[in-house]
Amino acid sequence: MGMTGEDKAAVEALSGSVIVTKLDSVIAWGRKYSFFLYPFVTACCGMEFMSVAGPRYDLDRFGAALPRFSPRQADLLFVVGTISHKQAPILVKVYNQMTEPKWVFAFGACTVSGGMYNNYATVQGIDTLVPVDVYVPGCPPRPEMVLDGLVKLQQKVAGTKNQMSLSMGISPVGEADDRKVTG
């Protein structure tokens, strides 16, 4: 891969202002740092969600500040609080109306496994209804746990090869070094 002297000089001159990476990484970077939440809040975990979104434990630091109460505009379904059998079809409907790519975050013990409600009225874990990406147990989970779950989801998003990758057929720019765009 021989570069002429002029090319090398050009690369050096640009190296301070040009980042070279894979398109998949850039798209994943954009997706993971700009979640539009759909806070599907039904119960007490909603209070904890509010405090996570508040100024002390800030969701905005992670880019996930803006809730979108329309499934068409949201990509991260935060299922917060107990889901009863009567509520289950509504949750599935909202999930189905969301457009790809979408992720589901099970917030709190009730969504993870039914929590303390092992009874006739509560769905024993929303993974019986929708595919879940991150489970955050706790009753309610500490805000730090929620943020940890969000960071894990971001790592999952970054590692996933997105199906609608535009990078197929486009050759990488310059030297294809997979430098991470951000830390």
Place this chain on the structure above:
Amino acid sequence: MAEADSTVMAKAKARLSGAGTLIHSHSQHGDDTIVVKPEDIISVMTFLRDDEELRFDMMMDLTAVDYMNDPDLIPYLRPLKARFEVVYHLYSVEKNHRIRVKAPLRGDACEINSITGVWAGADWFEREAWDLYGIVFRGHPNLKRILLYEGFEGHPLRKDYPKKKRQPLIGPRN
């Protein structure tokens, strides 16, 4: 009893025991309770609502109790072989007094007349009692499930509903 009956109890007993409606009555810690025959519930409630001295204009609560596991717990229920008891709590805003009315029902024929004609607010309470206990309220305008979803099988607050029973709507694990 050490103290005299309150006006509410005295009036209720006087009027109802004559007709054979009153099965039992007691007062405890200031709470008055009368137990009446379920067949006469509408006339009892209408009397309680309309009587000049009583004026129970607000129905506070309507619920039910299942005595399946303790059939001998309540003495006056034993000869009746009643499994359920529908409990009504009434309050008078004008006179500021309360009364509790109970109506025992047999388990195999747990039907009672609906009192939505007396107080319209009893509507949702009776739907809840139907939903969770299976007590039928004759004459109710819209007796269908209110808290559980429509395809739910069974009445969960009955004592013979198995604790871990799962319902058909959601997945095999549930």
